[in-house]
Amino acid sequence: MSVMEQDSAGAPARASLLNDPKVRGIFFQVVLIAVLVFVGYNIVSNTAANLERQNIASGWGFLENTAGFGIIQSLASYSETSSYGQALFVGFLNTLLVAIVGIFIATIVGFVVGIARLSDNWVISRLAYCYVELIRNVPLLLQIFFWYFAVLRAVPGKREKWSFFFDSFHLNIAGFRGPKPIWQDGASLIGIALIIAIVACIVIAQWARKRQESTGQQFPVFWTAVGLIIGLPLIMYFVTGMPMHLEHPVFVDTGPRIRQGFQLNVGFNLIPEFLALTAALSIYTASFIAEIVRAGIQAVSHGQTEAAHALGLRQSPTLRLVIIPQAMRVIIPPLTSQYLNLTKNSSLAVAIAFPDLVSVGGTVLNQTGQAIEIIGIWMAIYLTLSLVTSAFMNWYNQRMALVER
């Protein structure tokens, strides 16, 4: 580069185009793009030609064909007569469910353990330390197997049960069962009441902040919000005449042995595959989140705490208003990676028969033989999920970032 610049600078007249670094730069970039396009085109056309030559079916038409297999858990309506496309959608929803529930639990457990790790209480901090070191150093797949095969054997068999909470929740090898709410006419009003409550909370929070900024008076936003979100739907529930009844799971312990145990499709059931996967994923990811939280809190210098105390803030507001907002700036970027990891790790579900996207997609792949299309769908969906998570966390990070003046 430097040599070429000297050359062009040294020449009084316009140098040859060949030696112009700008022109050469553009030329090579054009060549590079042309080659990339050529390679891409070659790969696609080659694949298409080879599939054609080997008589392997291709295209997207298979998505509308009848799937013909059953899926143990579906959030959308699905039966054996549904299409492959619907089967994949059911798998996608199951992945989404595991990811959301997993992220939720992992965040709570992670924050609790991370803070416990910094506790002055020796027992608590040691326990948190052991948790982190034990969990994050054992491969995730082994943990999933542990939760599924080892823990599963410890719970009662299909024809027995453990019951909790006045006999309304039950656990056995076929899953965790509880009453299922069945909504009747007028139930939508309760949903509307909930939405109104949430909107009201946002409005109140904004009003309270403005008032505090202008007058210094504080308003108990948190407790108002709790009251509104619980109270308003509850009032609506009674006003509309309690339009809900609970469908309890039915446990049969007489008659032919094959029919004994909980009856299918009655009441609410979390299948053991879901429980094992969610437990393994959230506990594993929580150990990483705990370390991130600890690092974040320790990154805030002790002077900040002292300064806050000097201003007369007590321990709780110090943590809430001074330490955590600053720690969050350090915590959020690596936390995002953990969320993405959890989402992608959920594909290990296939090992324990949880019908997630990869598991269902694998079945579809095998029934139709259309590997390229299915793998394309997998990649597109995981990429989209990850990008959406990333985008959300980046937005949140920007909000939490230090505003420099």
Place this chain on the structure above:
Amino acid sequence: MSKKILPLVLGAAMGVAATTAASATTLEDVKAKGFIQCGVSQGLPGFSNPDAQGNWTGLDVDLCRAMAAAVFGDASAVKFTPLSAKERFTALQSGEVDVLSRNTTWTMSRDTKLGLNFAGVNYYDGQGFMVRKDLGVTSALELSGASVCTNTGTTTELNVADYFRANNMPYEIVAFEKADEVVAAYDAGRCDVYTTDASGLYAQRLKLTNPGDHMVLSEIISKEPLGPVVRQGDDEWFNVAKWTLNAMINAEELGVSSANVDDMKSSDNPSIKRMLGVEGAYGEGIGLSNDWAYNVIKNVGNYEESFNANVGPDTPLGISRGVNALWSDGGFLYAPPVR
């Protein structure tokens, strides 16, 4: 920078172009590399299962060894690739294995849509159900409301859905990727029923904690003709697979076994003479030496020997010949003559 990248990229592009040009026939490829790459299961006793020393044995394994004997005169010129049900077709399509001999059911969609050819049937199977004896179930029609464990990516998953739907019985399907996990989950009591091909049920039952506590119900709910699979559009290799299997069946029918094959060479029966390559030049037609069938029988044995050694009544699986007997004994096995 760009100067260094350019040749690399161009090279890669030409590499892509080059891969399409190279497409010798599978038989030529196999002869050139000196062994057959055979796709088998991840461990199904009696069909394809590695022993403690890592040697593969089984009915499906014998077929691959027989093909190696036909091509090279050496039954050990085989390398085995364990494949899950899900991976198997892609592995064959992509050329990772030369032949798939992995208790694979011959169905229309697999034969026509996957770019594959089934070279025959080496075991006539059907899907069955295994349950715990203490459930007191005697018929599959009593399984209403049961949870059923099986493998993903198999015909069994579809058959069980059809069966329960046709009989209007609710059920719950728990489908695992690997057979070992199905066994573990069924053994733990997660499911009431384990369903797969009946032969597979007998084989997997051996892996349970107390095999004696479980029984296979008499109902067979599907047709599962299992056989070796090769890529479509390579007739030469297709012929090798097809005729290796036919040779094993014909040998049993003609009473030729690995023990007496040398004596049989001097037999007066022209059918035996033609098969063993004493008369005629039938090896030419499939691109092999004339003693191809002799090598198969000498090194691996006829169908009966393979059946009895791997799945027959004297093995832990204890499966009787049943429909897998020769046509002349009332079974389905029937091979076209060498003529």
